[in-house]
Amino acid sequence: MTADTARAPASELFLAELRAVIGDRLSTAAAVRDHHASGEDYLPPAAPDAVCFVHSTEEVCAIVKICAAHGVPVIPYGTGTSLEGHVIAVHGGVSIDLSQMDAVLQVNSEDIDCRVQAGVTRKQLNEYLRDTGLFFPIDPGADASLGGMAATRASGTNAVRYGTMRENVLGLTVVLADGRVIRTGGRARKSAAGYDLTRLFVGSEGTLGVITEIQLRLYGIPEAISSAVCQYPTLGDAINTVILTIQSGIPVARIELLDDLQMGACIAYSKLEGYQAKPTLWFEFHGTEASVREQAEQVGAISDEFGGGNFQWTDRTEERNKLWQARHDAYFAALALAPGKTGITTDACVPISRLAECVLDTQRDIEESGLLAPIVGHAGDGNFHLVILVDRDDADEMKQAKALIERLNLRAIAMGGTCTGEHGIGIGKVDFLIAEHGEAVSVMRSIKTALDPANIMNPGKMLRV
Amino acid sequence: MTADTARAPASELFLAELRAVIGDRLSTAAAVRDHHASGEDYLPPAAPDAVCFVHSTEEVCAIVKICAAHGVPVIPYGTGTSLEGHVIAVHGGVSIDLSQMDAVLQVNSEDIDCRVQAGVTRKQLNEYLRDTGLFFPIDPGADASLGGMAATRASGTNAVRYGTMRENVLGLTVVLADGRVIRTGGRARKSAAGYDLTRLFVGSEGTLGVITEIQLRLYGIPEAISSAVCQYPTLGDAINTVILTIQSGIPVARIELLDDLQMGACIAYSKLEGYQAKPTLWFEFHGTEASVREQAEQVGAISDEFGGGNFQWTDRTEERNKLWQARHDAYFAALALAPGKTGITTDACVPISRLAECVLDTQRDIEESGLLAPIVGHAGDGNFHLVILVDRDDADEMKQAKALIERLNLRAIAMGGTCTGEHGIGIGKVDFLIAEHGEAVSVMRSIKTALDPANIMNPGKMLRV
Numbered sequence: 001m002t003a004d005t006a007r008a009p010a011s012e013l014f015l016a017e018l019r020a021v022i023g024d025r026l027s028t029a030a031a032v033r034d035h036h037a038s039g040e041d042y043l044p045p046a047a048p049d050a051v052c053f054v055h056s057t058e059e060v061c062a063i064v065k066i067c068a069a070h071g072v073p074v075i076p077y078g079t080g081t082s083l084e085g086h087v088i089a090v091h092g093g094v095s096i097d098l099s100q101m102d103a104v105l106q107v108n109s110e111d112i113d114c115r116v117q118a119g120v121t122r123k124q125l126n127e128y129l130r131d132t133g134l135f136f137p138i139d140p141g142a143d144a145s146l147g148g149m150a151a152t153r154a155s156g157t158n159a160v161r162y163g164t165m166r167e168n169v170l171g172l173t174v175v176l177a178d179g180r181v182i183r184t185g186g187r188a189r190k191s192a193a194g195y196d197l198t199r200l201f202v203g204s205e206g207t208l209g210v211i212t213e214i215q216l217r218l219y220g221i222p223e224a225i226s227s228a229v230c231q232y233p234t235l236g237d238a239i240n241t242v243i244l245t246i247q248s249g250i251p252v253a254r255i256e257l258l259d260d261l262q263m264g265a266c267i268a269y270s271k272l273e274g275y276q277a278k279p280t281l282w283f284e285f286h287g288t289e290a291s292v293r294e295q296a297e298q299v300g301a302i303s304d305e306f307g308g309g310n311f312q313w314t315d316r317t318e319e320r321n322k323l324w325q326a327r328h329d330a331y332f333a334a335l336a337l338a339p340g341k342t343g344i345t346t347d348a349c350v351p352i353s354r355l356a357e358c359v360l361d362t363q364r365d366i367e368e369s370g371l372l373a374p375i376v377g378h379a380g381d382g383n384f385h386l387v388i389l390v391d392r393d394d395a396d397e398m399k400q401a402k403a404l405i406e407r408l409n410l411r412a413i414a415m416g417g418t419c420t421g422e423h424g425i426g427i428g429k430v431d432f433l434i435a436e437h438g439e440a441v442s443v444m445r446s447i448k449t450a451l452d453p454a455n456i457m458n459p460g461k462m463l464r465v
Numbered sequence: 466m467t468a469d470t471a472r473a474p475a476s477e478l479f480l481a482e483l484r485a486v487i488g489d490r491l492s493t494a495a496a497v498r499d500h501h502a503s504g505e506d507y508l509p510p511a512a513p514d515a516v517c518f519v520h521s522t523e524e525v526c527a528i529v530k531i532c533a534a535h536g537v538p539v540i541p542y543g544t545g546t547s548l549e550g551h552v553i554a555v556h557g558g559v560s561i562d563l564s565q566m567d568a569v570l571q572v573n574s575e576d577i578d579c580r581v582q583a584g585v586t587r588k589q590l591n592e593y594l595r596d597t598g599l600f601f602p603i604d605p606g607a608d609a610s611l612g613g614m615a616a617t618r619a620s621g622t623n624a625v626r627y628g629t630m631r632e633n634v635l636g637l638t639v640v641l642a643d644g645r646v647i648r649t650g651g652r653a654r655k656s657a658a659g660y661d662l663t664r665l666f667v668g669s670e671g672t673l674g675v676i677t678e679i680q681l682r683l684y685g686i687p688e689a690i691s692s693a694v695c696q697y698p699t700l701g702d703a704i705n706t707v708i709l710t711i712q713s714g715i716p717v718a719r720i721e722l723l724d725d726l727q728m729g730a731c732i733a734y735s736k737l738e739g740y741q742a743k744p745t746l747w748f749e750f751h752g753t754e755a756s757v758r759e760q761a762e763q764v765g766a767i768s769d770e771f772g773g774g775n776f777q778w779t780d781r782t783e784e785r786n787k788l789w790q791a792r793h794d795a796y797f798a799a800l801a802l803a804p805g806k807t808g809i810t811t812d813a814c815v816p817i818s819r820l821a822e823c824v825l826d827t828q829r830d831i832e833e834s835g836l837l838a839p840i841v842g843h844a845g846d847g848n849f850h851l852v853i854l855v856d857r858d859d860a861d862e863m864k865q866a867k868a869l870i871e872r873l874n875l876r877a878i879a880m881g882g883t884c885t886g887e888h889g890i891g892i893g894k895v896d897f898l899i900a901e902h903g904e905a906v907s908v909m910r911s912i913k914t915a916l917d918p919a920n921i922m923n924p925g926k927m928l929r930v
Binding site for chain 1: 575646665756814815914
């Protein structure tokens with residue numbers, strides 16, 4: 001599809017049809033359209049022709065049918081926290097904003113699952129669950145919508161223990177490109193009935209349909225939680241502690257890695273006391289009192305082997321919350337290192353045995369490139385991020401940043417890893433998807449074409465159709 | 466596709482082309498064809514026109530290209546332990562027997578994963594891993610090939626702790642309907658790169674391509690393993706023990722349920738001493754010494770609440786092996802209840818909260834039907850099986866058995882469950898797939914048609930195309 005063919009004009013007739021469905025929840029105001037023109041990415045924004053604030057699957061269905069009849073692109077929008085351009089309306093079209101579909105539809109504490117509308121954010125869900133003894137662990141940092149998290153196969157700090165959206169979405173309601181509505185999956189813990197459409201739509205980035213409801217697995221809040229922070233002489237020592245912890249099968253809930261630059265930034269930004277700007281690991285342990293103690297002791301012993309000083313652990317909620325807030329603010333802490341610059345966030349993920357090599361090669365590469373780019377990562381999964389600090393108006397610096405990202409992605413792929421552990425392909429990584437999956441991308445394209453022959457579902461993302 | 470159009474004659478030209486690829490590993494002998502005419506199912510067998518014993522992905526690729534050129538069906542065959550007719554050559558064609566592709570290609574103990582050819586069986590893999598301290602936990606009972614297990618999304622006794630093939634396949638090599646070869650997935654623990662083709666092919670029952678290699682997640686052999694057997698006054702008490710155990714989040718490795726009939730059969734067949742023909746649970750706990758003790762104590766306390774007598778637990782390997790062998794022989798034990806009769810094995814799976822209701826309703830239904838059908842199940846997953854003992858030549862009894870299966874499947878679906886937890890759709894459950902997934906089946910059909918337009922990949926299975 002070229003921009004020309006895709007870009008049907010937002011005719012008055014077309015807008016009137018949409019308005020008949022959602023009334024004044026249709027907006028063509030410049031401010032609203034601009035707000036929906038990009039996520040938290042570094043890519044050139046492009047505003048949709050109109051934004052629809054929907055309240056139900058039926059409304060999404062009606063809107064998609066109208067868009068299909070007019071050949072107009074449909075871009076699902078949750079909280080706009082995408083990092084790879086998923087919500088940019090590169091071919092114009094209608095942004096379907098699901099943020100007002102924010103109802104928790106059902107919580108089943110006996111089966112430890114729930115059903116939510118796609119606009120519910122992870123914090124809203126956990127707030128709702130507060131008195132049930134249950135929680136939803138997937139935590140990508142941003143307070144993203146669960147629909148967006150499903151669409152991008154999000155993960156984050158807790159994934160090392162609880163898995164990603166891939167493991168925790170039990171079923172979906174999806175509006176397809178022709179307006180048909182399907183329900184995938186079910187509430188049984190396992191099934192061998194038919195193709196696994198749930199996992200096909202999880203991570204499909206809006207290119208196959210609009211996710212409107214999600215059935216999610218929940219977990220009991222652990223009896224005990226404790227956190228530990230440990231600092232190392234070198235980045236290699238920190239990573240080797242991670243590798244041995246994972247290889248030992250210790251069921252840690254979180255292991256986050258910060259290089260010296262990022263740790264220094266966090267100390268300054270979040271006013272952390274008693275730490276140095278050294279390579280650092282933040283651990284969290286979940287379980288019974290006994291198992292949490294056992295895990296902390298096992299990890300403490302491994303950490304000692306690699307010179308990890310003062311393995312400090314705490315089960316004080318306040319202190320833990322302060323630490324994890326600092327972790328979530330790592331991006332802003334990084335930005336504060338270079339006032340006036342923008343942060344380009346990118347990620348890659350490798351098999352755990354290659355993590356030290358990949359991160360150290362990348363750190364060397366950053367140094368040689370002359371760029372400023374702290375490293376922070378969900379190291380337990382082999383997943384890490386760079387926040388590359390750039391002046392967006394400096395063409396040369398932008399070019400260097402893109403070249404650094406390219407080298408990082410190809411390095412991860414060459415090590416048997418992936419060009420993105422959790423941010424997705426979007427616009428930014430279309431070429432790397434091909435580098436990673438080769439001929440398999442043509443199968444993805446066949447599926448896309450079969451389910452969305454006119455290419456109206458989030459066109460320009462993930463695949464060149 | 467009708468049987469007529471699908472059934473291309475096995476012309477001499479066609480056979481000569483196949484022979485050029487694999488020489489005398491092509492067989493058209495009646496005995497070999499008959500051996501490949503059915504699995505362990507109750508459905509009418511149908512022999513393929515030829516059987517190809519393949520040694521490599523390249524050979525599969527060449528054979529599929531020849532079949533595609535001649536419009537001949539391709540039926541992948543592993544160990545022939547399917548229970549729903551997956552390997553029956555209903556439209557004739559070529560059975561590709563992968564059992565000689567039995568090489569373990571790589572074991573990576575640092576990343577705790579491995580890559581195997583599709584014909585390696587789960588026991589062969591565990592034998593190979595014996596000295597590494599690692600194991601592959603998925604255990605469907607039969608010593609099935611890992612290719613077949615991936616193709617049918619198999620699970621079994623350990624799934625409650627370790628998940629099913631869905632969670633444990635990291636990537637695949639697949640030969641598509643046109644002979645193209647793709648590699649899906651990767652070795653990183655997570656990825657957000659593109660559609661999740663791995664999970665699309667896991668459970669696709671040979672209808673989208675032939676799986677030739679599998680990347681699998683492994684696990685460290687637990688430091689401690691202990692088993693427990695507990696007997697209950699009623700089936701409801703046993704199931705309520707399961708439900709509360711799962712709801713409490715206790716990470717049991719196995720919880721198997723046997724009703725009084727099945728337990729009696731196992732006592733007789735496997736000469737188990739010290740047990741009664743009462744509703745029974747068999748538990749297994751994996752972990753550190755401390756955690757196994759903690760789990761056993763927690764479950765013991767729950768079991769007491771429901772009148773579970775003499776919670777006997779043992780960590781003696783010999784005794785454990787005897788118990789689990791008896792569990793795996795449950796099918797033969799059931800057969801011994803009615804010499805001369807055949808067993809029709811079927812399964813269903815429901816959310817754990819509905820397990821008691823579903824199993825008790827089913828037991829009542831069996832009694833009312835006058836059939837003999839012991840119940841045994843992977844109760845921790847909400848999954849259970851019937852072995853319906855029938856005289857295959859008694860048309861009335863066969864009709865009653867099919868009606869019982871239909872009521873069981875619709876009951877499970879009505880409770881938010883699935884018509885099959887682990888056996889798959891095959892030929893036997895095509896209608897129930899539609900009952901369970903409705904419009905979503907048309908999406909499955911679109912995908913099938915996009916990837917296999919001539920419908921040569923295991924035609925007649927899962928979907929009516």
